[in-house]
Amino acid sequence: MDMVKAYGNFIKKSAENPKTAQKLINLGLAIAYHWLSRRHDKKMPKSFKYLNRICIKFMHQPLKNPNNSAWVNLFAPAEILHAMDIYPLFIEAFASFLCGFECEDEYIDRAERAGIAETLCSYHKAFLGAGITGLLPKPKFAVTTSMICDANIGTFRHLTDMYDIPCYVIDIPNYYSPDAEEYVVDQLKEMVCIIEDIMGRKLDEARLKKVLMTENQTRTFLKKYMDSLEYKYFPTTLTMEMFMLFASHTFMGRQETYRFYQMLYREIDSYPQKQVKRIFWIHLLPYYQTTLKKYFNLNDKYQILGCDLNFDFLDNMDYNNPYKALAEKMIKNQYNGEYQRRIEGITKIIKKLKPDGVINFCHWGCKQSSGGVILLRKAIKDMGIPFLSLDGDGIDKRNSHDGQIKTRLEAFLEILDG
Amino acid sequence: MGDVMVGYVCKYTPIHIIESFGEKVHKIDPLPANFDNADCCTHNNMCSYVKAVLEECLAGKIQRIVLMNCCDSVRRLYDVLKLQPTIEFLYMLDLPRKADEKGCIMLAKELNAFIKEYEKFSGINFNKERFVELLHEQRNSRQYAKAGVNIGIMGARCESSITEIIQNAGANIVFNLACNGDNVIETNGFNGEDIIYQYAKTLLNQYPCMRMADTTKRYAVLKKDIEKSISGLIFHTVKFCDMYSFDYTKIKENLSLPVLKLETDYSLQSEGQIRTRIEAFIEALKTKKPPRLTSNSAYVCGIDSGSLSTNVVILDGQRNILAYSIVPTGAKTVDSATEAFENALARANLTRSDISYIVSTGYGRIGIPFSDKRVTEITCHGRGAHFLNNSVRTIIDIGGQDSKIIRINNKGDVVDFVMNDKCSAGTGRFLEVMAKTLGLSLEDMSKEAANSKEELTITSMCTVFAESEVISLIAKNKDKADIIKGLNKSIAGRTLSLLERIGRKKHYMMTGGVAKNSGVVQALEEKIGEKIFVPEEPQIIGALGAALIALENIKS
Numbered sequence: 022m023d024m025v026k027a028y029g030n031f032i033k034k035s036a037e038n039p040k041t042a043q044k045l046i047n048l049g050l051a052i053a054y055h056w057l058s059r060r061h062d063k064k065m066p067k068s069f070k071y072l073n074r075i076c077i078k079f080m081h082q083p084l085k086n087p088n089n090s091a092w093v094n095l096f097a098p099a100e101i102l103h104a105m106d107i108y109p110l111f112i113e114a115f116a117s118f119l120c121g122f123e124c125e126d127e128y129i130d131r132a133e134r135a136g137i138a139e140t141l142c143s144y145h146k147a148f149l150g151a152g153i154t155g156l157l158p159k160p161k162f163a164v165t166t167s168m169i170c171d172a173n174i175g176t177f178r179h180l181t182d183m184y185d186i187p188c189y190v191i192d193i194p195n196y197y198s199p200d201a202e203e204y205v206v207d208q209l210k211e212m213v214c215i216i217e218d219i220m221g222r223k224l225d226e227a228r229l230k231k232v233l234m235t236e237n238q239t240r241t242f243l244k245k246y247m248d249s250l251e252y253k254y255f256p257t258t259l260t261m262e263m264f265m266l267f268a269s270h271t272f273m274g275r276q277e278t279y280r281f282y283q284m285l286y287r288e289i290d291s292y293p294q295k296q297v298k299r300i301f302w303i304h305l306l307p308y309y310q311t312t313l314k315k316y317f318n319l320n321d322k323y324q325i326l327g328c329d330l331n332f333d334f335l336d337n338m339d340y341n342n343p344y345k346a347l348a349e350k351m352i353k354n355q356y357n358g359e360y361q362r363r364i365e366g367i368t369k370i371i372k373k374l375k376p377d378g379v380i381n382f383c384h385w386g387c388k389q390s391s392g393g394v395i396l397l398r399k400a401i402k403d404m405g406i407p408f409l410s411l412d413g414d415g416i417d418k419r420n421s422h423d424g425q426i427k428t429r430l431e432a433f434l435e436i437l438d439g
Numbered sequence: 440m441g442d443v444m445v446g447y448v449c450k451y452t453p454i455h456i457i458e459s460f461g462e463k464v465h466k467i468d469p470l471p472a473n474f475d476n477a478d479c480c481t482h483n484n485m486c487s488y489v490k491a492v493l494e495e496c497l498a499g500k501i502q503r504i505v506l507m508n509c510c511d512s513v514r515r516l517y518d519v520l521k522l523q524p525t526i527e528f529l530y531m532l533d534l535p536r537k538a539d540e541k542g543c544i545m546l547a548k549e550l551n552a553f554i555k556e557y558e559k560f561s562g563i564n565f566n567k568e569r570f571v572e573l574l575h576e577q578r579n580s581r582q583y584a585k586a587g588v589n590i591g592i593m594g595a596r597c598e599s600s601i602t603e604i605i606q607n608a609g610a611n612i613v614f615n616l617a618c619n620g621d622n623v624i625e626t627n628g629f630n631g632e633d634i635i636y637q638y639a640k641t642l643l644n645q646y647p648c649m650r651m652a653d654t655t656k657r658y659a660v661l662k663k664d665i666e667k668s669i670s671g672l673i674f675h676t677v678k679f680c681d682m683y684s685f686d687y688t689k690i691k692e693n694l695s696l697p698v699l700k701l702e703t704d705y706s707l708q709s710e711g712q713i714r715t716r717i718e719a720f721i722e723a724l725k726t727k728k729p730p731r732l733t734s735n736s737a738y739v740c741g742i743d744s745g746s747l748s749t750n751v752v753i754l755d756g757q758r759n760i761l762a763y764s765i766v767p768t769g770a771k772t773v774d775s776a777t778e779a780f781e782n783a784l785a786r787a788n789l790t791r792s793d794i795s796y797i798v799s800t801g802y803g804r805i806g807i808p809f810s811d812k813r814v815t816e817i818t819c820h821g822r823g824a825h826f827l828n829n830s831v832r833t834i835i836d837i838g839g840q841d842s843k844i845i846r847i848n849n850k851g852d853v854v855d856f857v858m859n860d861k862c863s864a865g866t867g868r869f870l871e872v873m874a875k876t877l878g879l880s881l882e883d884m885s886k887e888a889a890n891s892k893e894e895l896t897i898t899s900m901c902t903v904f905a906e907s908e909v910i911s912l913i914a915k916n917k918d919k920a921d922i923i924k925g926l927n928k929s930i931a932g933r934t935l936s937l938l939e940r941i942g943r944k945k946h947y948m949m950t951g952g953v954a955k956n957s958g959v960v961q962a963l964e965e966k967i968g969e970k971i972f973v974p975e976e977p978q979i980i981g982a983l984g985a986a987l988i989a990l991e992n993i994k995s
Contacts, residue, residue, distance in 0.1 A: 130932075134939035136691070138676070138684035140484070167536050167652070171511045174536070174652065175685040190652040192536040194545065195508050204535075204545050360518035383482060388679070391482035392515025396522070422904065424911060 029123025036127055039155030043084075046156065049122055050081040064319040066292075068284035069261045075277040076264045080118055083110035087158035091216075092180075093271060094165045094173045096354065097191070098347045100236065100274045101213060102164075104229040105220065110160060111271040112176070116147035117263065120309055120416035128154065129417055137179075142386035143417040145172040152180040159184050162219050164212065168193035169356045170389055189215060195359075197352045205348035226343065232274035233340035233347075239273060242282035244335060246289055250326060251374055254295035255288075258318040259308035262328045269331040297321065298437045301376035302328045303367060303397070305384045305415040312427040316434065323434065326374050329367050360393040364400045371404065378407040378437045380430075385414040409433040443527075448492060448596075449507040450619060451534050451642050453550055455626065457505060459570035460563050466619060467504075468599050469495040471706055480519050486512035487678045487704040488596055496520055503528040505553075509618075510650055510682065528560050536652040538643040546639035554635075571634065574626035588724045589613045591665060592620065593690065594675040595683040598705060601675065604714050608721045613668050617675055618648045618683075649682040657686065661693045671697045671724045673717070678704040697724065697855065700940075711802060712841065716858055719815035723853040737795045737993055740783070741985025742776050743816060744768065744803030747839030747867055747952060749775040751783040752982040753794070754990060758826070762786035763979045772803035780809075796993045798985040802840075812992060817845055817856050819984030824948045825851025826987055827974050832944045835934060835963065835971070836980075837953035839867040844938050857940045865933035867952045869902045870959075873926050876909050877919055881956070888924045888958030893917070895925035905929065923958060931962035938967070947971045950980040 028049060035042040054077040059070070083090030090108040093099050099109045119125040125143070128150030133139050135153050137146055151157050157180075165177040167190060174190055181188035189212045194201035213224050249255075268278045300317070302325050307313065317325050333355050338346040351357070355366030371379065379401045383391040394410050401408040411429060414420030444465035445457050454464045469491040474483070476497040477490040489512040495501050506517050508531055517531045532549045535542035554565045588610040592602070596619035605612055614620075624641045631637075647654050665672075674690060676683045691698055699720040703713060738761070743750045749768045753761045764782035768775045776799070784790060799810035800819040807813075816836075824834045825847055834845040842865055846855040859865065874884045895917060897908055905926070912922050930953075947969055953959055954977035964971050974980060 130936070134936050136684055136688040136940060138681040140679045141681040141684065171650070172681065175649065175682055178654070179685050179688075190536065192542070192652055194535070195514075195531075195533040200545065200548055204541055207541055208537075359521075360515060361521075383484070385484070386681070388482075388485055388515065389511035392485050392512060393518055394482050395480055396518060424907070 025121075026123045032122060032124040033127040036131065036154050036156070042154070042156050043158060046118075046122070047081070047084060050077055050084070050118075053077050054081065062319055064256050065258075066256065066285075066288050068281060068288045069257065069264075071284055072261060072264050072268065072281050075272075075281060076114075076267045078277070079111070079267050079272055080114060083108035083160065084158060087160050089220075090158075090160040092160050092163035092165075092177070094170075094177070095266065095270050096166045096168055096170075096351060097164045097271070098166075098209065098351065099271045100232045100343075100347060101209070101216070101224065101229065103272075103274050104232045105216065105222065105224050107161075107216075107220065109271055110157075111267065112148045113144045114267060114271070115151065115157075116144040117308075117416055119147050119151065120418070125416050126419060128156070140386055141175075142170070142172045142384065143414050143420065145176045145386075147416060149176055149179060152183060157184075160186060162186055162216065163188040164191065165189075166191045166193050166351060168351060168354065170387070172386070187215060187219060191351070193351050193357060195357065197349070197358075201352055202345060202348045205352060206344045209344045209347060229343045230340045233338050233343055235276065235279050236274040237337050237340065239279045239282050240335065240337070242279075242286045243269070243332075246282065246286040247327075247332070247370075247373065249286065249289040252294050253289050253292050254297055254324060255292050256319040256321075257325055259306040259310070259313060259325070260318075262302065262306050262325060262331070263308050265328070265331045269333075295321075297324045298378065298434070299324050299326050299374070299376045300437075301326045301371055301374060301379045303379060303381040304328075304330065304387070304390050305382055307382065307384075307413050307415050307421055309416075309418060310413065310421055310426060311423055312430060316430065326376050327370075329370065332370050333366070356389075360396055363393070364397060367397070368400060368404065371401070371406065376406065378409065378433065380433070381408065381410045382415075383410060383412045385412075385417065385420045407433065407436050443502055445528070446492075446501045446504045447506070448488075448504075448513065448619065449509050449534075450645065450648070451507050451509075452505055453532070453553065453638065453642065455570060455573045455638070456550060456554060456565075457557070458573055459566050460557055460561055461566075461569075462503075462561075467492050467495065467501065468619075469500075469705070470598060470600060471495065473706060481515060484679055485515065486510070486680045487706070488680065489513060489516045491705040492516060493519060496523060496526060499525050502526060504530075506531040507534045508532065509534070509648075510680070512680070528557075530556060535643065536650060538640075538647070538651070538653070543636060543640040543643055546643055547633075547636040550635050550639055567634070571630065574629045574634075574638070587611060588671070588721055589669045590721070591615075591669040591672045592617050592675060593672060594618075594686065595677045595680045596620075597673075597675040598703065600710065601673075601701070601703070601713065601717070604717045605673065605721070608718045610721045610724075614665075616646055649686050654686075658689060658693050661690070666694065666696060669696065671699065671720060673720070674698050674700045676700065676702045678702060700857065712858070715802070715815050715817070716856075719817035719853070719856065722815060722818050737990070738787075738789060738793050739986050739989035739993065740780065740794050740797045741819065741982040741987070741989060742780060742797065742799045742801075742804075742807060742810060743819065743979070743981035743985060744772050744776055744799060744801040744807060745816075745838055745981070746802050746841075747871075748978060749779045749801075749803070750979045750982040751776075751779040752979050752986045753783050753787045753789065754983075754986040756990070758987065758990065760983070761789070763976065763982065765976075765978055768803070772806035773808065776803070776807045796989040798989040798992070800981050800985040812989070814985060814988055816981040816984075817843065818853055819981045819988065820845055820950060821847040821853040821984065822851050822987045823980035823982075823984030824950065824974075826983065827980070828946070828948060828972055830946045831948040831972065833938070833947045834980075835938070835947060835949045835954075836951045837866060837930075837934065837949070837959075838951040842866050842934060842937060842951075842953075844934075844941055846941050846944065855941045857937050859933075859937060864902055864905075865930045869905070869930065870926070870953060870956065872902055872906055873909060873923075876906055877913070877922065879919070884923055885956040885958055887920050888927050888961070890920040891918070891924035893921045895921045897922075897925040897929040924962070927956075927958045927962040928966075930959055931966045934963060935966045943967065943969075945969050948980075949973050950977045952978050954978075 093109040131150035132146040165173040446467045471494040477493040592615040597617040766779045797810045799807040804813040
């Protein structure tokens with residue numbers, strides 16, 4: 022652990038020398054890919070070991086090849102980029118890696134010093150800090166959606182102005198209707214034309230269809246995995262649940278992701294049924310947090326059943342109409358629109374997975390999720406399931422108070438064990 | 440209908456449509472005493488304005504409300520309000536973020552859907568003729584720059600109490616382009632079948648708010664129109680509304696005028712501090728050259744009534760400090776001021792009648808009836824610091840409940856300043872609480888950091904959280920000296936980020952009670968990498984500046 026801290030300190034000290042800091046990040050990712058990702062606990066399922074490796078690869082590719090890369094947010098339709106062989110840099114994940122590299126505080130502070138509100142989401146602040154100091158290599162363009170999280174448009178606009186690169190904002194209406202779908206389809210088509218101009222190559226629609234077909238097949242494995250999760254014990258870690266966001270979102274449609282979910286659903290079958298306390302997690306997981314790691318990482322007594330964000334869209338996509346399918350996927354995402362839709366989506370999954378308890382994590386700066394926490398609490402309590410809401414931060418360690426988390430979590434687990 | 444008003448929050452709201460149903464509209468501008476009820480229905484880290492609206496709704500003051508899909512906080516406000524039985528009509532329109540043709544078509548459809556819904560609720564049919572009439576009415580008379588100080592307002596929604604303070608301080612508000620500002624749209628000449636589409640197009644093409652996809656228009660008008668009409672801009676942000684911090688950095692780059700950044704939490708609690716900042720800003724804009732002194736026989740006095748101490752300085756006509764006194768501020772401002780004044784008079788061997796002019800400053804300046812003039816402590820600190828050391832360009836003032844960074848020019852005029860927001864983190868009060876927790880006097884605490892051997896980091900900036908962090912460090916048997924050094928570093932870090940907001944410029948002077956704490960000064964010097972000049976008596980700089988202003992006044 023101390024080695025990582027020392028490495029993080031090197032990055033922090035190089036914040037004024039972006040070229041050196043970039044080299045350090047690339048070096049860290051290379052080491053993590055070739056060495057660290059192989060050194061897992063024996064308890065760690067093989068599919069997760071594979072997930073770990075592909076996530077590092079997904080992060081490293083756009084950084085190594087900035088001229089063939091684009092910044093995207095979690096909900097952006099990266100399928101179009103996969104079909105054009107463009108590497109997406111998934112910005113929230115980059116911020117999360119800075120936390121893993123023990124240097125997120127430096128970049129968050131840099132953003133705040135540049136005038137960015139301290140109440141902004143820390144993922145965005147860390148990414149902004151990285152951009153402001155020049156830690157990020159210049160990509161060709163950026164794509165963000167307006168849906169679910171307000172921070173995206175501000176962050177993308179700020180940094181793409183600074184880097185002088187084009188930024189396409191896809192405006193997603195709050196509710197689904199044929200008109201809303203058409204509004205999004207038109208934007209996607211306009212965006213593709215712009216990307217084609219920037220990259221000097223055409224999008225092959227047949228490739229896009231193929232990406233969506235792969236995505237459908239991948240999602241079939243995901244659903245089968247969920248079926249097994251209803252009764253199987255499958256050890257996981259906070260980090261793996263977060264890594265799964267790469268697979269369930271930005272890198273859906275890629276072959277590596279297909280392979281991961283295939284491995285996952287096959288592997289879970291070989292695991293036993295076991296009497297453990299099963300906890301369903303809502304929203305982000307602070308994967309660095311000491312107490313939570315102690316209780317949930319590969320634990321025999323408590324198991325995280327999954328994180329709601331990884332199950333936010335489970336429908337089949339009409340790959341013959343790829344633009345329509347992508348528009349529909351975004352508008353119908355269970356987090357878009359009214360909070361009640363999200364409650365319905367979450368309660369549906371909870372009814373299926375039957376957890377013993379539900380933990381919701383209020384991430385610092387995330388108004389869209391925190392704002393509904395009282396409504397969520399009521400819905401889960403009405404189902405007769407114990408509910409705990411924790412306040413903290415997905416990446417900024419200074420905003421998660423271990424003492425508070427520990428007391429609340431242990432009391433909650435005592436209730437479950439009671 | 441017609442008796443109950445329809446509340447709204449956003450400048451994109453189709454108020455003409457609502458009014459054409461015969462309803463009165465009301466821009467919700469709440470100022471609750473606290474958020475006790477709102478915090479029970481949502482998370483306390485939501486946008487303060489949204490919590491204030493929720494507080495009003497929960498108190499039963501608003502029964503009908505039309506929202507736009509503005510931001511994450513408003514969306515959650517809608518979700519929470521949906522379950523409130525006291526709300527009889529609630530509607531949220533989906534406002535597109537793009538003002539192109541497709542966006543306008545989307546909004547027109549939204550407007551038609553809203554009309555249907557309101558017809559259903561009210562039992563009244565939409566009156567198109569009335570709508571056209573309303574569109575042709577001139578409603579917002581445009582403001583023009585007048586003689587004196589002209590101010591513009593931009594940023595996130597800005598409560599009316601702020602505009603009142605600005606006007607009371609003697610400035611003229613030329614425009615209010617904050618996100619709940621004047622709904623300045625040109626609707627004259629609308630007619631025909633597609634009138635709803637035209638209306639949608641006009642709404643979407645007004646001065647864009649920060650949620651819109653394209654905000655270039657915000658900055659395009661800065662150079663063209665705005666700079667010519669005002670002498671300073673007040674940029675307002677709301678606690679937990681992040682969108683406008685992006686805007687602020689850009690406005691600062693694009694505007695060559697002084698900008699005051701204010702952050703409020705939409706509650707009554709911070710009004711005193713806000714008043715000080717606005718008044719100081721307007722005073723700085725009014726700054727005139729100090730008149731030449733012709734009389735040498737006058738005695739003047741400056742009184743700085745701070746939150747923790749009241750300080751008095753007496754000067755003679757040649758700017759010599761004859762006496763000063765520092766007393767703790769008690770429950771009554773006027774009593775402490777009188778006591779400090781009498782002490783100083785005794786030391787200077789003078790009586791009240793010898794004093795020709797008194798300027799009061801500080802938090803309690805309004806409460807001193809015997810002062811001739813009131814000036815904010817920001818202007819006074821600028822004057823006082825410049826008098827003591829004319830190479831100083833940056834003043835770091837950390838007092839009892841405020842910390843400020845003041846930038847002055849080579850004449851001692853304030854050119855820019857920033858202040859901490861409503862929170863005691865990194866101020867004298869913070870140190871006082873920590874000293875109490877550690878069982879030390881402030882003086883011992885100041886010396887103790889020098890004995891530190893181990894590097895400790897106090898991560899919490901908030902006084903309350905830091906206190907519990909210190910208690911846990913004590914529980915771990917950590918050395919007091921190390922804890923104090925950690926606290927000093929925490930204050931220095933907080934101050935540095937405040938400093939970065941106006942940029943670094945040497946030389947530095949530190950004033951206020953905290954400047955007496957050598958540990959904090961040292962931690963700050965390490966962070967900034969520059970030597971900091973600490974005057975012999977750092978607590979009297981405000982009072983000294985006030986006395987200097989008093990001298991200028993008797994001759995002007």
